[in-house]
Amino acid sequence: MTYTVVGAGGFQGGAVVRRLLAEGHRVRGVSRDGRTLPGTEPFAADLLDAGRLAAAFEGATGASVTLPMLEDPAQAEAMAATLVRAARSAGLGRVVLNLGNRVPAVPTRVAVFEGRRAATETLLGSGLPAVVLRAPVYLDNLLAPWVAGPLVHQGVLGYPLPADARVSWLSHADLAEATLAALTVDGVIGQALDIGGPEALTGPELAAAVGSALGREVVYVAQDVEEFATGLAHALGPAMAEGVAGTYRWIAAEDPSLYAESPGTKLLGVEPAPARAWAAAQPWRELA
Numbered sequence: 001m002t003y004t005v006v007g008a009g010g011f012q013g014g015a016v017v018r019r020l021l022a023e024g025h026r027v028r029g030v031s032r033d034g035r036t037l038p039g040t041e042p043f044a045a046d047l048l049d050a051g052r053l054a055a056a057f058e059g060a061t062g063a064s065v066t067l068p069m070l071e072d073p074a075q076a077e078a079m080a081a082t083l084v085r086a087a088r089s090a091g092l093g094r095v096v097l098n099l100g101n102r103v104p105a106v107p108t109r110v111a112v113f114e115g116r117r118a119a120t121e122t123l124l125g126s127g128l129p130a131v132v133l134r135a136p137v138y139l140d141n142l143l144a145p146w147v148a149g150p151l152v153h154q155g156v157l158g159y160p161l162p163a164d165a166r167v168s169w170l171s172h173a174d175l176a177e178a179t180l181a182a183l184t185v186d187g188v189i190g191q192a193l194d195i196g197g198p199e200a201l202t203g204p205e206l207a208a209a210v211g212s213a214l215g216r217e218v219v220y221v222a223q224d225v226e227e228f229a230t231g232l233a234h235a236l237g238p239a240m241a242e243g244v245a246g247t248y249r250w251i252a253a254e255d256p257s258l259y260a261e262s263p264g265t266k267l268l269g270v271e272p273a274p275a276r277a278w279a280a281a282q283p284w285r286e287l288a
Helices: 011-022 050-057 073-090 113-126 137-144 145-154 170-185 203-214 225-237 238-253 265-267 277-280
Strands: 003-008 026-031 040-045 062-064 095-098 128-136 157-159 191-194 221-222
Touching: 003 011, 003 050, 011 026, 011 062, 011 170, 011 203, 026 050, 026 128, 040 050, 040 157, 050 073, 073 095, 073 113, 095 113, 095 170, 113 128, 113 221, 113 238, 128 170, 137 145, 137 157, 137 277, 145 157, 145 203, 170 265, 203 277, 225 238
Parallel strands: 003 026, 003 062, 026 040, 062 095, 095 128, 128 191, 157 221
Antiparallel strands: none
16 A cells, blocks of 8 residues: 655654555655655655645555644644645545644643644544544653753753653654554544553653663753753744743643543554663663
């Protein structure tokens, strides 16, 4: 079978590409500039260009689409509307939209959350055979140099979440496993699924899991959100960094349990790796 992966040049989309290739499927890798992983058919398309996107979907059994991190909810809604038009035009069998985040049960003033809420409503309200995946925080975020460096050299795991907030941390590899299931299994079409790892860990519990892999004690420190935003701005730009920081501010102030429960994982029939097993497989010394 042939699957189209939109966002194939990114970390999340790239993980999906690798999983589909490992399963023996043909993959059309879509990004704005056409960059994708080896072994795929490269295709340049934009989530705001319905004609080009429909061409990327032509002949595919299904598509995995990663919604970019956007500061403007209207743009996220427009992308979802474009996705609907393109998928309908191409006669796509199934669309899986990865939000890369959760969506609070009630409306907020956080642009990142509300853009994802609007995109979900647009896609699932279209009548297309679609599934929305709502991930928590990714374990792979811990591999960033500004996190891995202090982890390895100082035994400090800093992240902008309250120490007592329980999070079902998920790896990119297990996101890809969930995406494969969402593209193929019965009984999930029309649903928005909260997916995540098998354990809802506090900050200190996550630090202990990583510490076991490093062979040393690791202390969790709830990083100041403003400090986090300043550092992230160097990688993503100020506007996007502020958008991400807004989600962490909301979680700390309103609902630290947003990332705790992951009932969609069981519904998909996947079994993500525990944080301790994931940490044991990472090349920490090389990263830091």
